[in-house]
Amino acid sequence: MSGGAPPVALTVAGFDPGSGAGITADLKVFAAHGLFGVSAITALTVQSTQGVRRVEPVAGALLRETLDCLAADVEIAGVKIGMLGSTEVTEALAGFLAASGIPRSRVVLDPVLRSSSGKALLEEAGVRLLREKLLPQVGWVTPNLAELAVLTGLPEPAQPAEIPEAARALARMAAETGRAAAGEAGLHVVVTGGHLDRPDDFLLAANGEERWFPGTRVETSATHGTGCAFSSALLSRVLLGDGPVEAVAGAKAYVRAAMKAAYPIGKGRGPMHHLY
Numbered sequence: 001m002s003g004g005a006p007p008v009a010l011t012v013a014g015f016d017p018g019s020g021a022g023i024t025a026d027l028k029v030f031a032a033h034g035l036f037g038v039s040a041i042t043a044l045t046v047q048s049t050q051g052v053r054r055v056e057p058v059a060g061a062l063l064r065e066t067l068d069c070l071a072a073d074v075e076i077a078g079v080k081i082g083m084l085g086s087t088e089v090t091e092a093l094a095g096f097l098a099a100s101g102i103p104r105s106r107v108v109l110d111p112v113l114r115s116s117s118g119k120a121l122l123e124e125a126g127v128r129l130l131r132e133k134l135l136p137q138v139g140w141v142t143p144n145l146a147e148l149a150v151l152t153g154l155p156e157p158a159q160p161a162e163i164p165e166a167a168r169a170l171a172r173m174a175a176e177t178g179r180a181a182a183g184e185a186g187l188h189v190v191v192t193g194g195h196l197d198r199p200d201d202f203l204l205a206a207n208g209e210e211r212w213f214p215g216t217r218v219e220t221s222a223t224h225g226t227g228c229a230f231s232s233a234l235l236s237r238v239l240l241g242d243g244p245v246e247a248v249a250g251a252k253a254y255v256r257a258a259m260k261a262a263y264p265i266g267k268g269r270g271p272m273h274h275l276y
Ligand code: PLP
Pocket: 013, 014, 015, 016, 021, 022, 023, 045, 047, 052, 082, 083, 112, 114, 115, 116, 117, 223, 224, 225, 226, 227, 228
């Protein structure tokens, strides 16, 4: 064995057999940042670069047992939460987080509700549970515009000027449902704007600071799993010690570089190339 061990990052997400999204992509992102990644599968999916055909969630008790087994053995530095797949799985994860002692400032929630190919990845009751039981336990949430609308119940922002108010509404909602432990920082909301004309991202930090991160569109079909990669890159940067602004800027730069370096794999929206 050589040197000190890197921080251990946990991804709790779905399995994409094509490795473009979900846990296999997250593990590559963690490795690219020099972290050691571990994972707990929430659901198997039948999918390819051409879209998601089927989602088969694991039993909630199996997920909880997996998480407890990992946490009893390894010091988990932080968690990225991706696709959950069912209400039962969402409940099991909320129970684990409450008991885990992992600081919420090192838990990133990517509220995956629908695949880009249109398949629903969490039912309505699961969304409610995510909002009520998971959101108050995380330090970061990374919705895209459609996810922001579902979580807040507000119309989907049609232009960038509407994004800050929707992000504030989400932060208020989380604060109302949350019971943050004394001394713990609140919620950072990062809205990924990749579906508007300009892929600008917006950060509403826990201290109320607001910041835009301008982007330029990358001409590529390698866009499968960009949300997954962004949230796991964000967790990686947080675990490496970045503050909120540096972490968002770093994650955005990482995803852009991985999209630009992609090679053609599959007939549909291909995977990114994760840079080692
Ligand atoms: N499959 C899994 C396992 C995912 O976690 C996600 C998104 O996070 C998707 C599919 C959807 O990916 P995309 O939005 O690229 O279709």
